[in-house]
Amino acid sequence: MAPYSDLPTPALVLSLEVLERNLATMATARPGAALRPHVKAHKCTGIARHQVRAGHRSFTCATPLEVVGMARAGVGDDLLLANESVDPRRLAAMAAAERETGVMVTVAVDSNTTVDMAAAAGLRHVLIDVNVGLPRCGCAPDDARSLAERAVAAGLIVRGVMGYEGHLMTVPEADKPGKVEACMSLLVDAFDSLVDVAGEECRIISAGGTGTYHVFGGDDPVMSRINEVQAGSYALMDSSYGAQPLPFEQALYVVGTVISTTAGERSSWAVIDVGLKSLGMDHGNPHIDGASVWFCSDEHTTFSMNDGSLPTIGDRVSVRPAHIDPTIAMHTDIHVVPRWGENVTEVWPVDLRHW
Amino acid sequence: MAPYSDLPTPALVLSLEVLERNLATMATARPGAALRPHVKAHKCTGIARHQVRAGHRSFTCATPLEVVGMARAGVGDDLLLANESVDPRRLAAMAAAERETGVMVTVAVDSNTTVDMAAAAGLRHVLIDVNVGLPRCGCAPDDARSLAERAVAAGLIVRGVMGYEGHLMTVPEADKPGKVEACMSLLVDAFDSLVDVAGEECRIISAGGTGTYHVFGGDDPVMSRINEVQAGSYALMDSSYGAQPLPFEQALYVVGTVISTTAGERSSWAVIDVGLKSLGMDHGNPHIDGASVWFCSDEHTTFSMNDGSLPTIGDRVSVRPAHIDPTIAMHTDIHVVPRWGENVTEVWPVDLRHW
Known part of the structure; x- marks a missing residue:
């Protein structure tokens, strides 16, 4: 992406x-x-x-x-x-x-x-x-x-x-x-x-x-x-339904930015600005391809890359929510790209929020 | 309340x-x-x-x-x-x-x-x-x-x-x-x-x-x-911090309405219109005084009263969220009462939502 x-x-x-x-x-x-x-x-x-x-x-x-x-x-x-x-x-x-x-x-x-x-x-x-x-x-x-x-x-x-x-x-x-x-x-x-x-x-x-x-x-x-x-x-889709043998693909991610990295002797990790206020958490932690998610805080997710690499501050990271419904309900807009890797061409408001 | x-x-x-x-x-x-x-x-x-x-x-x-x-x-x-x-x-x-x-x-x-x-x-x-x-x-x-x-x-x-x-x-x-x-x-x-x-x-x-x-x-x-x-x-406060010996009391609840009840031979339950889109769930299920919370869905919480009673459709039920921060971030307004049991006198917008 x-x-x-x-x-x-x-x-x-x-x-x-x-x-x-x-x-x-x-x-x-x-x-x-x-x-x-x-x-x-x-x-x-x-x-x-x-x-x-x-x-x-x-x-x-x-x-x-x-x-x-x-x-x-x-x-x-x-x-x-x-x-x-x-x-x-x-x-x-x-x-x-x-x-x-x-x-x-x-x-x-x-x-x-x-x-x-x-x-x-x-x-x-x-x-x-x-x-x-x-x-x-x-x-x-x-x-x-x-x-x-x-x-x-x-x-x-x-x-x-x-x-x-x-x-x-x-x-x-x-x-x-x-x-x-x-x-x-x-x-x-x-x-x-x-x-x-x-x-x-x-x-x-x-x-x-x-x-x-x-x-x-x-x-x-x-x-x-x-x-x-x-x-x-x-x-x-989401990671919960994605674990089932269904013919649908993940069409929406929560994209975050790396705001902090720590290269430690014993362990290294990165932090993105995606957390409990942008992810439905009832089905557990979200998923990041190629990475292990350590935990989520209000405005952060801490993770490490499985290959031992360390992201750079400013990198964008795509997060697959565990449960799509409450995740979307936390956001005001959906940014639409024609295909993964292309630029945003439309913004659709999440106009049916609340009750 | x-x-x-x-x-x-x-x-x-x-x-x-x-x-x-x-x-x-x-x-x-x-x-x-x-x-x-x-x-x-x-x-x-x-x-x-x-x-x-x-x-x-x-x-x-x-x-x-x-x-x-x-x-x-x-x-x-x-x-x-x-x-x-x-x-x-x-x-x-x-x-x-x-x-x-x-x-x-x-x-x-x-x-x-x-x-x-x-x-x-x-x-x-x-x-x-x-x-x-x-x-x-x-x-x-x-x-x-x-x-x-x-x-x-x-x-x-x-x-x-x-x-x-x-x-x-x-x-x-x-x-x-x-x-x-x-x-x-x-x-x-x-x-x-x-x-x-x-x-x-x-x-x-x-x-x-x-x-x-x-x-x-x-x-x-x-x-x-x-x-x-x-x-x-x-x-x-919230139920997570409320479990600690701290001198603070629960000042905010998510109030729901009973929309459905089932009186079964083996078990009875009630459903309120408070669910995953109105509750931060990262610390687990919310708490209802005198009741056992069974599970939460997008727009519902199913629970039973510990004394075996069954609420009436239309009853209001106060829910103590497990984690206050992401709960509030899901709502547009806070309804203020002078004391529990009194009428709402003010509405304060949750005006610092999002990023």
């Missing part, structure tokens, strides 16, 4: 070539509406626009601000908040964005409260969020029908169900299809339990992520019925 | 009463210039103004933006970048802020490059950053004198030395004084090695943090010579 000598660091740097390759690989596997790309991974309408060009017009969001931001930016025409909100102002803001932009907004609901608040806010479409095994949001599968009845009674259109098997994203590849299918049978059964209540607009069975997108489909009576996958990380 | 029923979440909530108590406790131990509060912990001029009212006028910063932001806001009159920068634009921005506001700006240097770049940018004051044992920035103690000579030759005023014993912040209390003194003897010797080069404005020996502020001083020939402590976390 080029030195990016004029870039203020720490900086997110994206290769458009790699992004496009990742998007094309996924669009071949899951074209059009078969993928509902998750914008929480990048929080950037600039990237979402490229996902539209790759053929997707329906998107997944994790926060009301992401929904409103996508709608107001005119990116996509079918936005799902795959999360529960009980904030009346934010629910109303999503309803207003739907009315004023014509973009369809759907929210996940998993309780009487979330159904009632969606209806009260003027939202029109919901998915019943079903717990398929990850202890997080989602109703018990047996409760899906009664929630759909309550939603219909409140005037809401139930578009289907969603369930996220997040606990299976990194299980060994050989175990994945069987384990995912066990979760998905709960989701498909929940769908079948409520479809007569919900009517003809009830068609969506939405699930999955970057770690499982490839196990859906085929002739399997359960897996063939998942008609949307909510993958997000595939577009940019 | 009160429900803060009108607060959009996740939200930082600060008790002014607790903040003032923490500031008073520290100002009693290290009054005035004996403390150089580190703004990297809070990145908020609103909090720094209260530190000025507690008697401190010299501040520590970790990024050029923090220096420039403090100078332009007119908070403090002696700002130290306790970090190395090799970005000519940011160095020049700090020099311009010093010229235009009259606030003294000092930067840490630990190499020929950082000395030369500080001088070239028009900066006037430096501290020699000495490595006292943490493998990060700082020159070898034996190199401090030659760096001071180079700085003086370049027209810079050397105000003294700094060294951060960050690897000792959480060692057992009984071991702390001895271990810190071993580091500080390196720093004091470095100061003594260069003071004749640097002249009469060379007076500062700056070190320490919230975990070690109390071991300096007294009659010890080394420890009595540390005349500035760079503590920051003491103002707000």
Whole structure:
């Protein structure tokens, strides 16, 4: 990767070539509406626009601000908040964005409260969020029908169900299809339990992520019925997903500058200006090619080169974050290069930050 | 803590009463210039103004933006970048802020490059950053004198030395004084090695943090010579420092809203809208009083109450972050209450975010 000598660091740097390759690989596997790309991974309408060009017009969001931001930016025409909100102002803001932009907004609901608040806010479409095994949001599968009845009674259109098997994203590849299918049978059964209540607009069975997108489909009576996958990380990748046998490449690095070096008798190290305030750390330390990362501090990462060499102060170093989603959420901008080693040609704001 | 029923979440909530108590406790131990509060912990001029009212006028910063932001806001009159920068634009921005506001700006240097770049940018004051044992920035103690000579030759005023014993912040209390003194003897010797080069404005020996502020001083020939402590976390605290026997209380929580609950036969849990994008995770999971935190996702924390009760959707829950510095850097605002349980009376922007 080029030195990016004029870039203020720490900086997110994206290769458009790699992004496009990742998007094309996924669009071949899951074209059009078969993928509902998750914008929480990048929080950037600039990237979402490229996902539209790759053929997707329906998107997944994790926060009301992401929904409103996508709608107001005119990116996509079918936005799902795959999360529960009980904030009346934010629910109303999503309803207003739907009315004023014509973009369809759907929210996940998993309780009487979330159904009632969606209806009260003027939202029109919901998915019943079903717990398929990850202890997080989602109703018990047996409760899906009664929630759909309550939603219909409140005037809401139930578009289907969603369930996220997040606990299976990194299980060994050989175990994945069987384990995912066990979760998905709960989701498909929940769908079948409520479809007569919900009517003809009830068609969506939405699930999955970057770690499982490839196990859906085929002739399997359960897996063939998942008609949307909510993958997000595939577009940019990180060291956690990169450790899996997935056909996507790292498209984004956090670029830092060497600010200090120490050549010691027993050990030598270098320090870059990339640290805890520019890296999501929940999946552990980041990765630097050819180097061992010692530790990260608020504004620093200390590392040594595996070949014993010592970088020079001012050198640029590319850091692969362990978890892409919270990393991007710490930055204001993404610096775009056509290919690794070329100059920055565009800056895309991370315009869907916060809530 | 009160429900803060009108607060959009996740939200930082600060008790002014607790903040003032923490500031008073520290100002009693290290009054005035004996403390150089580190703004990297809070990145908020609103909090720094209260530190000025507690008697401190010299501040520590970790990024050029923090220096420039403090100078332009007119908070403090002696700002130290306790970090190395090799970005000519940011160095020049700090020099311009010093010229235009009259606030003294000092930067840490630990190499020929950082000395030369500080001088070239028009900066006037430096501290020699000495490595006292943490493998990060700082020159070898034996190199401090030659760096001071180079700085003086370049027209810079050397105000003294700094060294951060960050690897000792959480060692057992009984071991702390001895271990810190071993580091500080390196720093004091470095100061003594260069003071004749640097002249009469060379007076500062700056070190320490919230975990070690109390071991300096007294009659010890080394420890009595540390005349500035760079503590920051003491103002707000976190669960990491809270586990130590320190006289400071938690002054800031991340407040979330319960968005989903599951009452299962074998286990029950609740989910709040506080997750990896609103919590610094490098020190591990956050803490919720009376509860067990199961795990955090991008926008969620799943937890169960230790007494077996189940929160209600819409309840507000206060989360104690494991590490305060990167947590605050993820948020735009701090919501201030006079005392826990009272309404928000002020909103202070986190105006020193980024670099």
